[in-house]
Amino acid sequence: MPPHGKTTVPQEQLQTHIDRARKCLREVYGYAEFRPHQDEVIVHVMQGNSAVLVMPTGAGKSVCYQIPGLLRDGIGVVVSPLIALMQDQVDAMRQLGVRAYYQNSMQSAAEQNQVRELIQKGEVDLLYVAPERAVKPGFMQSLEGCDISLLAIDEAHCISQWGHEFRPDYRGLAMLRQAWPHVPCLAVTATADEPTRHDVAAQLGISRDDVFVTGFDRPNIQYTVLPKADARKQLMGFLASRRGEAGIVYCGTRKRVDSISQWLSDQGFEALPYHAGLNSETRARNQKRFLREDDVVMVATVAFGMGIDKPNVRFVAHLDLPKSLEAYYQESGRAGRDGEPAVAWLSYGLGDAVQIRQMIGEPSDEQTHRWTELRKLDQLIGYCESTGCRRNMLLGYFGESRDVGCGNCDTCLHPVETWDATVPAQMFLSCVRRTGERFGVGHIIDVLTGRETEKTQRYGHNQLPTWKVGEEYGSSDWRSISRQLVAMQLVGVEIAKYGSLRLNEASWEVLKGSRTVELKKETRKPTSKRSRAKAAAGIENPSDPQTALFERLRDLRASLAAEQNVPPYVVFHDRSLWDMVAQRPANLEDFAQVSGVGAKKLERYGEAFLQMLQDPE
Ligand code: ADP
Numbered sequence: 001m002p003p004h005g006k007t008t009v010p011q012e013q014l015q016t017h018i019d020r021a022r023k024c025l026r027e028v029y030g031y032a033e034f035r036p037h038q039d040e041v042i043v044h045v046m047q048g049n050s051a052v053l054v055m056p057t058g059a060g061k062s063v064c065y066q067i068p069g070l071l072r073d074g075i076g077v078v079v080s081p082l083i084a085l086m087q088d089q090v091d092a093m094r095q096l097g098v099r100a101y102y103q104n105s106m107q108s109a110a111e112q113n114q115v116r117e118l119i120q121k122g123e124v125d126l127l128y129v130a131p132e133r134a135v136k137p138g139f140m141q142s143l144e145g146c147d148i149s150l151l152a153i154d155e156a157h158c159i160s161q162w163g164h165e166f167r168p169d170y171r172g173l174a175m176l177r178q179a180w181p182h183v184p185c186l187a188v189t190a191t192a193d194e195p196t197r198h199d200v201a202a203q204l205g206i207s208r209d210d211v212f213v214t215g216f217d218r219p220n221i222q223y224t225v226l227p228k229a230d231a232r233k234q235l236m237g238f239l240a241s242r243r244g245e246a247g248i249v250y251c252g253t254r255k256r257v258d259s260i261s262q263w264l265s266d267q268g269f270e271a272l273p274y275h276a277g278l279n280s281e282t283r284a285r286n287q288k289r290f291l292r293e294d295d296v297v298m299v300a301t302v303a304f305g306m307g308i309d310k311p312n313v314r315f316v317a318h319l320d321l322p323k324s325l326e327a328y329y330q331e332s333g334r335a336g337r338d339g340e341p342a343v344a345w346l347s348y349g350l351g352d353a354v355q356i357r358q359m360i361g362e363p364s365d366e367q368t369h370r371w372t373e374l375r376k377l378d379q380l381i382g383y384c385e386s387t388g389c390r391r392n393m394l395l396g397y398f399g400e401s402r403d404v405g406c407g408n409c410d411t412c413l414h415p416v417e418t419w420d421a422t423v424p425a426q427m428f429l430s431c432v433r434r435t436g437e438r439f440g441v442g443h444i445i446d447v448l449t450g451r452e453t454e455k456t457q458r459y460g461h462n463q464l465p466t467w468k469v470g471e472e473y474g475s476s477d478w479r480s481i482s483r484q485l486v487a488m489q490l491v492g493v494e495i496a497k498y499g500s501l502r503l504n505e506a507s508w509e510v511l512k513g514s515r516t517v518e519l520k521k522e523t524r525k526p527t528s529k530r531s532r533a534k535a536a537a538g539i540e541n542p543s544d545p546q547t548a549l550f551e552r553l554r555d556l557r558a559s560l561a562a563e564q565n566v567p568p569y570v571v572f573h574d575r576s577l578w579d580m581v582a583q584r585p586a587n588l589e590d591f592a593q594v595s596g597v598g599a600k601k602l603e604r605y606g607e608a609f610l611q612m613l614q615d616p617e
């Protein structure tokens with residue numbers, strides 16, 4: 001991050017800010033230490049400075065405005081566009097004993113009046129407000145005569161026309177800045193490229209020197225790509241050890257969403273569908289169940305996910321290719337907001353890539369958008385076919401380069417072995433040539449492996465010199481070889497002609513022996529599941545009694561949450577439950593040491609959990 005030499009304050013004063021902030025983190029939130037950069041930003045704001053903060057999802061942006069909002073005098077105003085989630089955000093703060101309220105258009109007049117009264121009585125610490133409400137004159141009036149401690153703007157990229165989610169209402173927020181020139185403003189977002197960031201700063205009158213960018217890495221997400229074979233079987237293999245966990249399965253079409261969610265339900269999963277073809281009631285109901293329950297698998301098109309900030313989404317699986325690497329970063333990024341281990345799983349087949357290529361169409365010189373789309377597709381295929389670290393490829397896309405592997409993606413965990421495939425590549429290309437460059441992958445493989453079909457007979461391809469020449473490899477080996485040859489563009493795909501293969505310059509180099517071909521071996525062990533929530537609590541491989549106790553605590557959490565009509569994670573995160581299993585606190589004093597147990601939660605839930613820990617039956 002750039003150095004921030006804005007206001008030079010005495011060292012003692014800085015230390016006081018840091019101490020107060022840490023005390024608040026411990027007492028209110030029950031967390032032992034700040035995450036990287038949180039303290040830096042908090043101290044910057046506590047001194048009265050404004051900033052734009054770009055931090056990846058789950059890194060802990062909210063704390064960065066909540067703590068200064070609580071510690072500075074007056075009301076902290078938080079502008080947040082997600083009305084549907086405002087209630088949950090406010091519930092989570094109330095659970096910590098913070099006097100948080102919200103104002104939005106879904107409230108009745110009576111509710112609005114009640115909040116206004118509390119404001120005037122000085123009984124509000126944090127006030128959440130929707131942007132369309134914040135720009136109405138009534139909102140400013142309701143705060144007349146009040147001290148404002150800070151103005152926080154969540155999802156701040158919405159203010160910029162360069163961003164992909166521009167919201168006209170956000171433009172009006174500049175007005176609040178003018179009305180409160182001495183109030184520090186913290187604009188936070190997880191997605192902002194450079195032009196967007198600078199635009200956000202400019203719109204809010206924040207200096208470019210006060211833009212904090214902490215990187216795009218999501219270290220707790222494990223990236224895995226599988227060459228698509230039998231997608232359902234692969235998905236089941238992936239989900240088998242994840243029963244009871246919340247996750248999202250993205251599919252390319254509505255039809256597939258319906259069939260996959262039905263099939264997962266038949267297999268005993270709490271699977272629900274979500275796509276734009278369902279009526280809004282069903283969508284709202286399914287979304288609510290996903291947010292409120294712990295073990296729902298949402299099977300969805302990309303219509304689902306915008307602004308879903310459920311923290312304990314443990315996996316995001318893609319059964320079909322996303323549109324671009326950028327889209328993949330966003331969609332997979334909905335996993336693991338709580339910082340605990342999560343998996344981004346992608347099943348990738350050459351057929352998908354060919355289909356997308358056909359959908360984009362053959363671009364002519366002037367059709368720049370098609371070229372752009374094709375380039376994006378190639379970057380995505382590059383990611384899928386990579387033999388190097390997947391995280392590094394993803395971060396490279398955002399301009400962050402790294403030399404060493406991350407140790408938490410499939411290629412790092414199980415380094416890819418390569419083999420010299422020059423000879424089979426030559427067989428394959430020669431077969432493409434001998435069959436007249438008119439057929440797709442399937443037929444070429446039939447000829448190479450000598451599989452009699454109606455087509456091989458009709459065209460007399462069983463008479464060719466390449467007939468059965470590739471017998472030593474199975475058809476799945478051939479599928480892997482051909483997919484990689486296409487991905488590496490060592491053979492061309494005719495877009496207009498149903499994906500028939502044709503030779504290109506590179507193919508001829510291989511055929512003539514002036515170019516060798518290194519391909520990946522593709523039989524890999526499945527990646528192991530290791531939860532950092534458990535690991536952090538000192539539990540690597542939970543024994544059955546430990547898991548059983550965790551389940552009991554989870555049930556208790558669910559019933560306490562249901563009583564109050566709040567989502568379970570608002571009561572405690574999984575991390576706290578595992579910490580209880582590991583520490584087995586026997587009294588309130590010990591219980592206070594559990595991660596995520598602040599003063600209020602100790603008072604509210606200590607007894608109930610202690611009792612369960614002592615007598616789980
Ligand atoms: P973001 O808004 O950046 O996506 P949040 O602010 O929602 O992320 O934080 C993600 C999770 O991490 C929340 O559950 C939050 O309580 C937790 N968290 C934030 N800061 C800390 C910390 N210093 N120590 C432990 N947990 C933290």
Ligand code: ZN
Pocket residue numbers: 388389390391392405406407408409410411412
């Ligand atoms: Zn890696």
